[in-house]
Amino acid sequence: MIFGGIAAAIAVMTTLVFPFWNLIPSTVTEVVTVKAVDQSGCYVETKDHFVVKIPPCNAQPGQNITASFDGKIREREKQI
Numbered sequence: 001m002i003f004g005g006i007a008a009a010i011a012v013m014t015t016l017v018f019p020f021w022n023l024i025p026s027t028v029t030e031v032v033t034v035k036a037v038d039q040s041g042c043y044v045e046t047k048d049h050f051v052v053k054i055p056p057c058n059a060q061p062g063q064n065i066t067a068s069f070d071g072k073i074r075e076r077e078k079q080i
Contacts, residue, residue, distance in 0.1 A: 025070040025071075025072065026070060026071040026072050027068050027069070027070065027071065028068065028069060028070070028071035029066060029067070029068040030046060030047060030066070030067070031047070031064050031065070031066050032044035032045060032046050032047070032052075032054075032064070032065060032066075032067050033045045033062070033063070033064055034057070034059045034060065034061050034062065034063045034064075034065060035051060035061060036061055037057065037059065037060065037061060040053075040055065041053050041054050041055040041056060041057045042054045042057035042059055042065075042067075044065070044067055046069075046074075048074070050073065050074055052069045052070075052073055054067045054069060
């Protein structure tokens with residue numbers, strides 16, 4: 001009975017608490033390389049080769065800029 005309670009607690013924690021924490025952004029600031037620019041922002045490549053979109057941006061492709069983005073995008077991308 002104790003093991004069943006522990007298993008139930010673990011099941012509740014992994015389905016209710018863990019996904020909630022993924023919704024809270026973890027902001028990372030680093031120097032990135034601009035790969036493409038459109039009307040809504042820039043597509044930049046991080047130092048570990050992830051491409052993320054940065055909203056308002058007036059840089060040119062090939063430039064290195066300092067940008068802030070949600071660092072959890074890396075974990076989400078790896079899960080896909």
